[in-house]
Amino acid sequence: MTPPGHSEPSADVEPRLRADTVTLAYDGRTVSTDLSVSIPSGRFTVILGPNACGKTTLLRALARLLNPHGGQVVLDGKDIRRYPTKEVARRLGLLPQSSFAPFGISVADLVARGRFPHQRALQQWSQADDVAVTHAMQVTNVTELAERSVDELSGGQRQRVWLAMVLAQETPLLLLDEPTTFLDIAHQLEVLELCRRLNRHDGRTLVLVLHDLNQAARYADHIIVMRDGAIVAEGAPHAVLTPTMLAEVFGLQAHIMADPITGTPLVIPIGSLSSR
Amino acid sequence: MSLDAVGSGDVRARTTLRGARVMRLGPVSLLVRTRALLTTLVLLGLVAVLAAYALSVGTFRLHVAEVVQILLGNGGGVGERIVMNIRLPRVLTGVFAGAALGASGAVFQSVSRNALGSPDVIGFTTGAATGAIAQIVIFGGSAVAVALSAVVTGLFTAAVVYLLASKGGRTGYRLILIGIGVGSILGALNGLMLVRGDLDDAISANLWLAGSLNARTWVHVWPVLVGVVVLVPLVAVLSRRLSMIEMGDDVARQLGVRVERTRLSAVFLAVLLAALATAAAGPIAFVALAAPQLYGRLARMSDLAVFGSASMGALLLIVADLTSQLLPLGLTLPIGRMTGIIGGIYLIWLLTRPRSV
Numbered sequence: 163m164t165p166p167g168h169s170e171p172s173a174d175v176e177p178r179l180r181a182d183t184v185t186l187a188y189d190g191r192t193v194s195t196d197l198s199v200s201i202p203s204g205r206f207t208v209i210l211g212p213n214a215c216g217k218t219t220l221l222r223a224l225a226r227l228l229n230p231h232g233g234q235v236v237l238d239g240k241d242i243r244r245y246p247t248k249e250v251a252r253r254l255g256l257l258p259q260s261s262f263a264p265f266g267i268s269v270a271d272l273v274a275r276g277r278f279p280h281q282r283a284l285q286q287w288s289q290a291d292d293v294a295v296t297h298a299m300q301v302t303n304v305t306e307l308a309e310r311s312v313d314e315l316s317g318g319q320r321q322r323v324w325l326a327m328v329l330a331q332e333t334p335l336l337l338l339d340e341p342t343t344f345l346d347i348a349h350q351l352e353v354l355e356l357c358r359r360l361n362r363h364d365g366r367t368l369v370l371v372l373h374d375l376n377q378a379a380r381y382a383d384h385i386i387v388m389r390d391g392a393i394v395a396e397g398a399p400h401a402v403l404t405p406t407m408l409a410e411v412f413g414l415q416a417h418i419m420a421d422p423i424t425g426t427p428l429v430i431p432i433g434s435l436s437s438r
Numbered sequence: 439m440s441l442d443a444v445g446s447g448d449v450r451a452r453t454t455l456r457g458a459r460v461m462r463l464g465p466v467s468l469l470v471r472t473r474a475l476l477t478t479l480v481l482l483g484l485v486a487v488l489a490a491y492a493l494s495v496g497t498f499r500l501h502v503a504e505v506v507q508i509l510l511g512n513g514g515g516v517g518e519r520i521v522m523n524i525r526l527p528r529v530l531t532g533v534f535a536g537a538a539l540g541a542s543g544a545v546f547q548s549v550s551r552n553a554l555g556s557p558d559v560i561g562f563t564t565g566a567a568t569g570a571i572a573q574i575v576i577f578g579g580s581a582v583a584v585a586l587s588a589v590v591t592g593l594f595t596a597a598v599v600y601l602l603a604s605k606g607g608r609t610g611y612r613l614i615l616i617g618i619g620v621g622s623i624l625g626a627l628n629g630l631m632l633v634r635g636d637l638d639d640a641i642s643a644n645l646w647l648a649g650s651l652n653a654r655t656w657v658h659v660w661p662v663l664v665g666v667v668v669l670v671p672l673v674a675v676l677s678r679r680l681s682m683i684e685m686g687d688d689v690a691r692q693l694g695v696r697v698e699r700t701r702l703s704a705v706f707l708a709v710l711l712a713a714l715a716t717a718a719a720g721p722i723a724f725v726a727l728a729a730p731q732l733y734g735r736l737a738r739m740s741d742l743a744v745f746g747s748a749s750m751g752a753l754l755l756i757v758a759d760l761t762s763q764l765l766p767l768g769l770t771l772p773i774g775r776m777t778g779i780i781g782g783i784y785l786i787w788l789l790t791r792p793r794s795v
Contacts, residue, residue: 248694257689258688261686271740278682279693284467286469292453
């Protein structure tokens with residue numbers, strides 16, 4: 163057993179996923195212009211930023227849900243648009259903020275749908291599918307719920323089921339858009355711990371959009387801070403989370419100290435600068 | 439009853455998915471939901487039995503055994519002519535129109551993520567009726583021309599609703615509300631044509647509008663039969679991808695589904711099916727709405743079930759037809775009205791249930 167301690171991933175590994183000077187627009191409204199970003203391989207990356215700063219847009223572009231107007235997203239050395247759609251889905255999984263569980267679907271059936279990119283019309287189920295679904299349910303702790311209908315579950319359980327679905331996809335890259343929203347604090351930590359295990363033990367590259375600065379500081383190896391569609395800071399938590407940055411980006415007056423438990427930066431908010 | 443008769447040994451394997459088996463044949467592996475398969479087979483069996491019975495009832499009574507003999511080609515005389523020229527076209531029109539409506543409804547409920555998403559609720563059937571009535575009242579066209587007009591205006595209505603609904607993001611409710619709006623306008627137009635038209639034409643248009651299996655000939659059977667045989671399997675091929683889209687466009691896209699292309703193809707096929715059914719039997723309410731729901735509840739299926747919904751649609755229509763023929767009211771209730779009455783009750787039940795719409 164490897165200890166759960168920090169096995170420092172080599173920082174110089176060629177990033178598997180990056181955006182090269184992309185221009186991103188929604189409904190004719192430009193969100194980001196000439197944005198470039200690299201997702202460090204094998205790391206736990208968190209994207210932070212105030213509401214409507216383009217975090218979700220960037221995530222969607224990285225997963226090819228949104229085509230950039232200019233520039234390109236590069237996955238494993240090749241323009242992401244040049245892959246067959248299912249090939250992208252075997253390399254990269256994304257859990258969006260909103261998703262619908264079909265009426266009456268069971269947990270196991272929903273998780274099994276994550277196997278779609280590995281299946282074909284006449285190859286609908288393999289041994290590997292079975293193993294992946296079983297494993298994904300175990301890891302997310304929903305095996306007990308396998309037969310239950312997703313509609314009956316609590317918010318926390320449901321979020322774990324959706325995570326299990328993306329995990330069953332077995333992609334080396336995982337992008338999660340606000341996976342902790344609507345969860346109480348204990349369930350939030352549970353999801354983040356799970357993400358950390360996926361990163362440290364399975365070596366998966368994770369990118370999470372989060373709102374909680376302290377959770378980001380505690381779990382991320384790498385933080386990307388966005389404002390108005392641009393990246394304003396990026397790096398290790400202690401380098402990025404500074405009073406100046408918080409004031410500039412979030413309009414937040416804050417004190418920063420070392421977290422007495424983990425030693426990571428702990429943000430103590432003092433007040434909002436914009437309301438003064 | 440189990441699937442043991444189907445194969446043996448390691449051809450079938452259990453999976454982590456309860457109630458599902460994998461059938462392997464060489465490189466092919468199919469995920470089979472045992473309960474869904476059995477439900478479909480039972481429904482098809484019932485359709486066959488009731489169809490044979492329907493061929494035997496009428497003023498000229500025949501025994502079911504005689505009917506079977508006639509169908510096997512061992513008949514003759516008046517019985518054969520009645521069965522082959524009058525009753526068989528009627529029954530087949532009903533069965534295939536029902537199947538087309540069931541499959542069509544399944545697609546629309548999936549695309550709109552709503553139990554109310556059905557071609558008769560969102561105006562496509564009314565649109566098909568507009569073409570048919572115009573053809574009857576204004577142009578006095580033949581049965582083939584009526585069918586063709588119904589298909590064309592049905593597709594046109596669907597295109598208009600789809601385009602209007604896709605402005606500003608297509609949500610299930612948007613599609614349904616716009617469909618209801620467009621359907622109301624076309625309904626008024628239909629009424630207007632009936633009032634303005636020649637009395638005889640208006641009466642025959644009105645009969646058609648009531649939805650009827652009376653006086654069906656082979657001309658009515660062929661288009662819908664071929665449509666079902668060709669289009670339903672095509673829809674079935676798309677059904678796995680449509681099921682993925684039910685989880686949300688982004689979820690489906692990230693799983694490798696081409697969402698827009700899949701949805702557009704499926705809606706096109708479903709409109710075609712609904713229009714062919716309407717052309718053959720008039721606007722028949724409720725079947726497209728109820729068949730997928732009833733099948734889903736019986737088979738406990740959460741995936742889009744095209745063949746199952748089609749079988750259920752066929753069964754519903756043949757039951758409605760038999761009921762309207764056998765009701766001791768001394769009046770032959772047009773089948774469209776029959777399904778409308780049952781459908782209204784079903785709809786109220788559906789709407790008053792929490793969490794189902």
